[in-house]
Amino acid sequence: MKQKKVILYTGALLLTLVLPFVMPDFRSQLATLWLMIIVALTWDMTGGQMGYNSLGNIFFYGTGMYVAAVVTIGMVYDVGEYTSAHGGGITNFTDEQYFTGMFVGIIAAGFFCSACALVIGWLTFGLRGPYFAIGTLGVAIAAGELVSNWDWIGGGQGISLPVFPGDLEIGKIYFYFMFAGTGVLLFIFLSWFYRTRFGAAINAIRDDEEKADAMGIHTLRYKLVTWSIAAFFVGVAGGITAFQLIHFEPLETAYQTINLGIFMVVCVLLGGKGTLWGPVIGAILFHLFKEVTWNYLLGWQWVALGALIIVTVVYFKDGVMGYLMHTRPEWFGIRVEQKAAREETT
Amino acid sequence: MDQILSNIGLLFQFPIVNLKIIIDGIMIGALFALAAYGLALVWGVMNVKNLAQGDFVIAGGYVAWWLTQQGFPPLLGVPAAFVIMAGIGWVAYKLVITRVIERDLFTSLLATFGMAIMMAQIMNLLFGSDTQSVDLGYDTLYLADGLIDIPIAKLIGVGMATVLAAGVILFMKNSRMGQAIRATAQDARAARVLGIDTEKVYAFTFSLNAAICGAAGAIIVMVWVIQPFYGITHSVRAFVIVTAAGLGNLPGVIAAGLGIGALEQYGGHIFGIGYQQAIAVMLLLLVLLIRLLQQLRHRQVLK
Numbered sequence: 306m307k308q309k310k311v312i313l314y315t316g317a318l319l320l321t322l323v324l325p326f327v328m329p330d331f332r333s334q335l336a337t338l339w340l341m342i343i344v345a346l347t348w349d350m351t352g353g354q355m356g357y358n359s360l361g362n363i364f365f366y367g368t369g370m371y372v373a374a375v376v377t378i379g380m381v382y383d384v385g386e387y388t389s390a391h392g393g394g395i396t397n398f399t400d401e402q403y404f405t406g407m408f409v410g411i412i413a414a415g416f417f418c419s420a421c422a423l424v425i426g427w428l429t430f431g432l433r434g435p436y437f438a439i440g441t442l443g444v445a446i447a448a449g450e451l452v453s454n455w456d457w458i459g460g461g462q463g464i465s466l467p468v469f470p471g472d473l474e475i476g477k478i479y480f481y482f483m484f485a486g487t488g489v490l491l492f493i494f495l496s497w498f499y500r501t502r503f504g505a506a507i508n509a510i511r512d513d514e515e516k517a518d519a520m521g522i523h524t525l526r527y528k529l530v531t532w533s534i535a536a537f538f539v540g541v542a543g544g545i546t547a548f549q550l551i552h553f554e555p556l557e558t559a560y561q562t563i564n565l566g567i568f569m570v571v572c573v574l575l576g577g578k579g580t581l582w583g584p585v586i587g588a589i590l591f592h593l594f595k596e597v598t599w600n601y602l603l604g605w606q607w608v609a610l611g612a613l614i615i616v617t618v619v620y621f622k623d624g625v626m627g628y629l630m631h632t633r634p635e636w637f638g639i640r641v642e643q644k645a646a647r648e649e650t651t
Numbered sequence: 652m653d654q655i656l657s658n659i660g661l662l663f664q665f666p667i668v669n670l671k672i673i674i675d676g677i678m679i680g681a682l683f684a685l686a687a688y689g690l691a692l693v694w695g696v697m698n699v700k701n702l703a704q705g706d707f708v709i710a711g712g713y714v715a716w717w718l719t720q721q722g723f724p725p726l727l728g729v730p731a732a733f734v735i736m737a738g739i740g741w742v743a744y745k746l747v748i749t750r751v752i753e754r755d756l757f758t759s760l761l762a763t764f765g766m767a768i769m770m771a772q773i774m775n776l777l778f779g780s781d782t783q784s785v786d787l788g789y790d791t792l793y794l795a796d797g798l799i800d801i802p803i804a805k806l807i808g809v810g811m812a813t814v815l816a817a818g819v820i821l822f823m824k825n826s827r828m829g830q831a832i833r834a835t836a837q838d839a840r841a842a843r844v845l846g847i848d849t850e851k852v853y854a855f856t857f858s859l860n861a862a863i864c865g866a867a868g869a870i871i872v873m874v875w876v877i878q879p880f881y882g883i884t885h886s887v888r889a890f891v892i893v894t895a896a897g898l899g900n901l902p903g904v905i906a907a908g909l910g911i912g913a914l915e916q917y918g919g920h921i922f923g924i925g926y927q928q929a930i931a932v933m934l935l936l937l938v939l940l941i942r943l944l945q946q947l948r949h950r951q952v953l954k
Contacts, residue, residue, distance in 0.1 A: 358757045360764075431943045435700050435756040439890055443935045446887070450929030563768060563883070570761065604776055611769030618762045619750045 325481045332477040338592045339484035343542045345572035345584035347535040353579035356511030361441025363566030365536040367559035369414035369543025374464045376413045377406035388459040398467040411544035418540025422533040449560030463554025480549045577626025658921045671799045672916045680912020681812045685867040687892035689860035695898045696836040696856045702763040705885030706770040711865025712872035732869035733862045740861020775879040782876040808870040891935045
């Protein structure tokens with residue numbers, strides 16, 4: 306049992322390291338896959354483990370993008386001048402400026418989003434169930450609309466960041482490993498986190514918040530800390546995406562409420578809510594589905610996506626992990642993880 | 652910032668502008684109240700929070716717009732949208748909603764969100780992403796030296812909304828089906844024991860909701876504009892109104908609808924038209940926070 310687990314995890318890690326070199330044509334795709342895994346895992350922290358279904362986690366993604374961009378630019382130029390010139394003429398960054406800017410910007414994005422989660426959570430954690438979902442969705446939509454009216458950071462036009470210095474393919478590998486590194490860190494952190502007393506406490510909040518409160522768990526603190534950790538990782542992922550995309554604008558890329566904002570929920574539901582491997586499996590399955598439909602269904606892909614959401618929610622709500630837990634309880638645990646590894650190769 | 656201050660100053664300098672904004676807001680708010688009433692109906696009867704509400708509105712608008720393109724008289728669009736959307740609502744109920752009624756609320760929220768995405772995209776593919784409207788070709792009334800302009804089309808729209816609302820209210824009060832709906836809303840299990848086919852009641856309620864939304868959309872296309880992706884904003888508005896008014900509170904829904912309409916017009920006047928969507932959503936957050944504070948006084952939460 307123990308040995309199999311070690312083999313499995315080493316295999317998955319090796320796969321992560323080797324894949325971008327084995328499949329050079331799919332480097333950007335794999336990077337996006339890791340982004341999906343990160344946002345799905347973080348959504349599951351509150352949605353699956355704590356019972357707070359947020360539809361507004363995309364807020365941290367968009368905010369992370371903007372904070373990373375503003376910090377990076379602000380370290381070298383005046384942000385207002387930069388955005389009003391629309392990058393024209395003053396996009397010169399030396400290599401050193403680029404990499405320090407990126408490093409500081411991404412870390413700043415993470416911490417800023419954590420702080421945002423504390424404030425928004427303090428305001429909205431009194432809302433339960435669907436009200437919380439709608440309230441957080443409202444936060445994300447409002448933020449997108451407000452940012453697109455804020456000229457200092459580019460308004461509806463968005464911001465352009467400097468291009469990665471050096472070869473394009475090197476850049477792709479670089480960003481792949483940025484995402485993969487964050488994802489692996491997050492996964493290791495979560496597999497430890499869910500086993501601690503803290504993890505047990507947030508599960509108690511999911512199962513019955515009133516009772517958990519009565520048992521002496523300070524529920525608000527637990528909820529705030531969990532959400533701000535989730536927000537940190539989403540913010541970091543957003544920051545990396547900002548550099549990967551080079552140019553982004555508020556409504557379609559940064560605060561993309563109906564794209565990534567709903568994808569992460571579908572990923573988790575598809576894989577299985579409240580499990581460690583569920584979001585990973587779900588993200589892989591969903592990404593495959595999305596890429597296939599995006600390539601072959603020309604225009605109707607969104608309809609297929611809506612149908613996938615409905616079918617998942619209505620007929621397959623427990624996801625892959627829930628299904629396996631239900632039908633094959635005897636080989637639960639190790640077998641499922643092998644399936645995850647197999648999915649990753651395809 | 653200066654722009655905002657001067658806009659506010661304008662309101663005090665010319666008090667008549669306030670009147671214009673309020674009239675505009677009430678006329679558009681009456682239509683919001685219709686969609687919100689449908690949401691409150693579905694929410695109260697079968698405990699489903701329908702995020703596709705706004706897309707039903709837009710779909711009704713496109714039905715009316717398409718009929719006008721085919722050469723039918725524009726006012727025919729309202730009853731046509733009512734009937735067609737009732738059919739679509741029935742299909743949506745049989746395919747999706749019936750399977751999520753008994754489940755937890757997030758399931759129905761997400762399922763209807765999926766429906767919203769699908770409907771918006773299908774409309775986008777069928778009709779294109781341009782904003783559309785139907786011109787009735789009526790005159791505009793001018794009052795107070797032309798400072799207040801009231802298009803007659805809008806008056807007709809408000810009139811039709813009032814007739815529709817009155818019809819629905821009378822139906823709910825007096826007809827056998829209306830009684831069954833109200834009984835199911837009070838206690839579904841007791842209603843079933845007393846011989847009411849609740850499944851039928853649910854199906855009827857949902858298609859009635861879609862029909863009301865469709866008719867509201869058909870009026871909106873005459874007095875305003877529609878676009879495939881405006882649905883979510885209408886859904887948000889319906890949620891704001893129902894959350895502010897509470898369930899089963901019809902006067903409250905109407906008052907909140909008119910109030911939201913007026914507030915949105917004020918916001919649009921003060922901050923500029925670019926903030927229109929943001930204002931609708933900010934109102935949602937504001938209402939949620941106020942409700943939360945009210946509940947907090949009783950040491951309860953909003954669920």
